[in-house]
Amino acid sequence: MTCAAKVATDSALDEEDYREECELPEEEHTESHAGTSGSGGYKFDTAADKEDIKTQRQAVWVLLKGVGSTLLRDGVNLTKISLPVRVFEPRSFLQRITDNWAYLDLLEIAADTVDPADRLKYLVAFVIGGLRRATSTLKPFNPIIGETAQSVYASGVTVAAEQISHHPPISSWDVRDQHNKFRFYGNGNWVASARGNSIKGQQSGRQACWFASDGATVSWELPPLHLRGIMWGERVLKYSGEIHFTDDLNDLSCVVHIDPQASTSFISSLWRSKKSAKQQDQIRGSLVQGERVLDTVTGCWLTHVEWERGVAGGKVNRLWDVQTSPVRTPQAIPSPLQSDSRFRQDLQFLEKGDQDASQEWKSKLEEVQRHDRRLRKEGLKH
Structure with a gap:
């Protein structure tokens, strides 16, 4: 079974299968210095961090079902794909x-x-x-x-x-x-x-x-x-x-x-x-x-x-x-421009804890942005 097929059909895919099917190597580690461990870096290890990470991983597994081996093997530019609000x-x-x-x-x-x-x-x-x-x-x-x-x-x-x-x-x-x-x-x-x-x-x-x-x-x-x-x-x-x-x-x-x-x-x-x-x-x-x-x-x-x-x-x-x-x-500031980030409906709903409404508005805004981009491209042709 290919990596893409495996991800698409098995929602309970574990990390061992994930690495094996997608031919991913183990993480590399190097000698530690100055109080760090493994290969160093900032560790997200608080209780709040772990809860956020758990939620993220659940959302990413759903995403992987749609993109399959493209994301896993070849990599993907994250600025060009729509991620879930979770x-x-x-x-x-x-x-x-x-x-x-x-x-x-x-x-x-x-x-x-x-x-x-x-x-x-x-x-x-x-x-x-x-x-x-x-x-x-x-x-x-x-x-x-x-x-x-x-x-x-x-x-x-x-x-x-x-x-x-x-x-x-x-x-x-x-x-x-x-x-x-x-x-x-x-x-x-x-x-x-x-x-x-x-x-x-x-x-x-x-x-x-x-x-x-x-x-x-x-x-x-x-x-x-x-x-x-x-x-x-x-x-x-x-x-x-x-x-x-x-x-x-x-x-x-x-x-x-x-x-x-x-x-x-x-x-x-x-x-x-x-x-x-x-x-x-x-x-x-x-x-x-x-x-x-x-x-x-x-x-x-x-x-x-x-x-x-x-x-x-x-x-x-x-x-x-x-x-x-x-x-x-x-x-x-008290009276910002109407273009200010705080007026985005997807941000407002997510701040209230309504992920469904946030996701709906995020999709709407992305479609508006794609439409505007097409108009700008057409304008450059004339």
């Missing part, structure tokens, strides 16, 4: 994107920092800390083209976001300090593909922050992620790769490596594979001005960011700590 949270991606900016205090401190090198150190901590906050078992709704979201932080920093493209899905945002000390802006093209028991994705797109103190702009892009345990086993989110920060005006740059290669002796390297020599979840990088190394950053994207020489003349080294750094959440 796997969603009652927020749009435009609303959820602010989770990445939970340590906004660091961005505000950066704007008040005179030394451009110290400013960049705070910005690095702001971005790395954001990776830790962008963890959720549930998926946000894909924004509809033209959809907006407006909110404000207690400090007065405002957020304006808009969905500017349907396929590829691109979100744009503008975050401003009320005193015009900084402007944080950018766009995110969320790309995600599922294959077997995992999802690989990335919020690609340039992000930048302009600072009024000297007119400098620092830019960067987020690293790729790997979410394991979609269908069975432990659910784990892992980041890896590099983040490049650039301040051209002040000739500053910093490359932060996530899961860097460990420094090993010749003898120990004989006993370690290249993969297992990685320092799971650790970060390491150098702040450089021209050819000169100014400082070195270390830590872990799950727990902390520390600079060897620190800021303010070495008085502070650890700029972000998951245990002590305050988390900031913006609130929706």
Whole structure:
């Protein structure tokens, strides 16, 4: 029996059959470091997480009956298929994107920092800390083209976001300090593909922050992620790769490596594979001005960011700590545009717990969006 047929006819398919029929390998594991286990990453292991995961997996099995081996063997672009509302949270991606900016205090401190090198150190901590906050078992709704979201932080920093493209899905945002000390802006093209028991994705797109103190702009892009345990086993989110920060005006740059290669002796390297020599979840990088190394950053994207020489003349080294750094959440403004995410009927019904009505409205909105896309294509022909 083929994989597609097996999934389509057996609702009680277990994970062993799933792997065997679809020729999926076991998950790979590497040596642990710094309090992590297996291949590291953020573990979704709370009671609430496990309940959400259970509900998601039930919904995914139903989905698999329709797509069969295409999803399992070859993978599928998740931005191009309609998922059931059971796997969603009652927020749009435009609303959820602010989770990445939970340590906004660091961005505000950066704007008040005179030394451009110290400013960049705070910005690095702001971005790395954001990776830790962008963890959720549930998926946000894909924004509809033209959809907006407006909110404000207690400090007065405002957020304006808009969905500017349907396929590829691109979100744009503008975050401003009320005193015009900084402007944080950018766009995110969320790309995600599922294959077997995992999802690989990335919020690609340039992000930048302009600072009024000297007119400098620092830019960067987020690293790729790997979410394991979609269908069975432990659910784990892992980041890896590099983040490049650039301040051209002040000739500053910093490359932060996530899961860097460990420094090993010749003898120990004989006993370690290249993969297992990685320092799971650790970060390491150098702040450089021209050819000169100014400082070195270390830590872990799950727990902390520390600079060897620190800021303010070495008085502070650890700029972000998951245990002590305050988390900031913006609130929706009282009178938003009618295109605001909060007016979407599918989100409203899901928030009330009515999944049937939410699913019905989600299907209606998707059909409207497909119709509008056809009209735009026809318009381009004339």
